[in-house]
Amino acid sequence: MDFNLSPLNKMVIKTAKAFCETEIPGIDAYMKEHKDYPPYLQEIFAKHKMLGMDVPKEYGGIGADNFNLILIAEEVGKTGSTCMLPFFMNNSVAETICHWGTEEVIKKFVPPLCDGTAWASMAFTEPNTGSDPRSLTLTAEPDGDDFILNGTKRFISMANKPGFGVFFTKDLSMKGKPFDTTAFIVDKMSPGITFSGHYELMGLDGADTCDVFFKDVRVPKANILGKQGKGFPILLRWIAGERVQQCAATVGGGQAALEESIKYGNERVVGGFPMGYMQGFSWMLAEMKTRVEACRLLCYKTVKLQDEKKKGFEAASSELKVLTVPLIQEVCRQAVQFHGSYGYSKEYKVEKLFRNAMHVGVVASSLEINKTIAGMTILTQK
Template sequence: MTGKPDFDLFRMTEDHEALREAVRAIAEAKIAPFAAAADEESRYPREAHDALVAADFHAAHVAEEHGGVGADALAVSIIIEEVARVCASSSLIPAVNKLGSMPVILGGSEEINARYMPRLASGESFFSYGLSEREAGSDTAGMRTKATREGDDWILKGSKAWITNAGVSELYTVLAVTDPDGPRGRNISAFVVEKSDEGFTFGEKERKLGIKGSPTRELHLDNVRIPGDRIVGAEGEGLQIALRTLDHTRVTIGAQAVGIAQGALDQALAYVKERKQFGKHIADFQGIQFMLADMAMELEAARQMVYVAAAKSERADADLAFFGAAAKCYASDVAMKVTTDAVQLLGGAGYTRDFPLERMMRDAKITQIYEGTNQVQRIVMARQLLNGLPASR
């Protein structure tokens, strides 16, 4: 080894630790008591919505110049992690607000940012993201939704699927083909669609395995006319902006996965220290201890990967695509394993709704699927490696 080693992959400051304490207090007092009901009733967690808006945690990434908190990517990850620790559905409020607005932040003009970011920062309007379609999931370039220029306006026609918090959000970043005969992937543009736009409607709520408190619906665009100044970036840049967005926001899904896993480990630890079998607490059995040690070890590795990726997101490092994909992929796999093991540690009790672990296990599954399946994440990582990124250590 030569040269000075770089230990500044991320740095936890006192402000970050204070933020964690503040978010945890709100999560435990104002979100956790309603998490089971939101899941059971498949209803949007309005209590969490109100608590997060009141504390400015709903969209902390918005810049101060637009009335936001201006939180860095690590701080946003901590917010999402701590909320997900008690309610994964509620953690999608800050996560999806970042996802929906990042295309505007990354590729939009000063004017479009000045129009929409203050509304998001104040909690007046939330943002969702319209990329996927029924026949264009992993193959995003295969989308069929079209935007046709008509004078100074654009007419949008088509549908989007699997849209998180659809119907709740007032604002939507929607991707559409603007040049059907153009080069594949470079013929797509991004637009901001408002809930009140004529011809813009929503499908029925999807009936899901998990994250039942977060509505997932289709977006239907029936010749929706929007003014030309709602295009995000230049015509044809939409897919590039969308993929840059995912490089940043996959980190937030990693943070959500870490939070779900931490909540499951917390529940399992509390249970095994109280439960007795064969005359002693089951926490005293070596087999149980080994399970707990593996759960904690893998969880902490996932957390470190997410925090490093968050730091790279903040700096917009060249190797962010690799680290964002790796953090999301590894953390979500860990969340699935840890929640499954936590259910096992509680035995029959873990399989009941008397404990939150079965909900956490169901919620964890989606983190392996959305914002790019973990199979796609491995494709992203492999491409980065073959292109020379990340640089060999």
């Protein structure tokens, strides 16, 4: 595999760096004040040509690939800004609808996700499960040309923003069939939908994650994504892509934690010398750098499998998570320790990077579920 960056890749990185320098300070300042995303955020992404990365141009996308997308994810991850979540979501949901939708569905729902006029969501988790499709309780019951949805989704990102979400339901018309999970594209502003307040999270400052309550919500049959009862493969494929984007952003967070530590290690004087030159701390930097580099390389390898549509990509994305979560969480912990008490203060970026790194082990399928996917694939591979 060739990991040399092409001129296009280099230009994408340059553009992403410019976005991070010019836009993110304003976005983060808004989010600190309002504890929410700026309403025009997706349009900023669109202006910088960051949406619809893996969507064909005819549907409003950029027509690039996932490799370029993860290069941007890494740059945004370095800033520690929570705005990475809606950036991932619009990209991944648009690509998912392109893959599974009919021509009519794609033309209706994908362009607004690419021009930034709509906010995407993906909703699987419920109060009783975030891992098991058999335990879903958001029901979908047929009624003429519509389905009626009732129940609750939990911890849904960007749920209360205008746009569309892919909601996974227990389809009552599939009762008795082996698979009964059906995915619907739902207008999040439909009558009968209400929201909880935002969850107070450990990290991802300003994120809008909340519960979504459905009371007799009418959704046209035409909004079914893929086939009835075949929602779970849609979820598994989407999560595999999302994992890679999240891991890339996490690698970015680890790289930033390393760079902050190098700077601090050269500046902070202890016992007459810059502290980074103490053997214990220079060893720590060596561990941090090699951990970040290992995760980055596996991330590049995995996304190449995705772009080349290679069999085994989904299990490979789980292996990436199995490597990245503990390694980068440890890198961020080391960065806090490296900074002494300053690392524990909000004056220094590393405490935010540490808090953000903790989320990747529990979101978009937990670390344990990914160990199970990777392990079972190894056992059953011929």
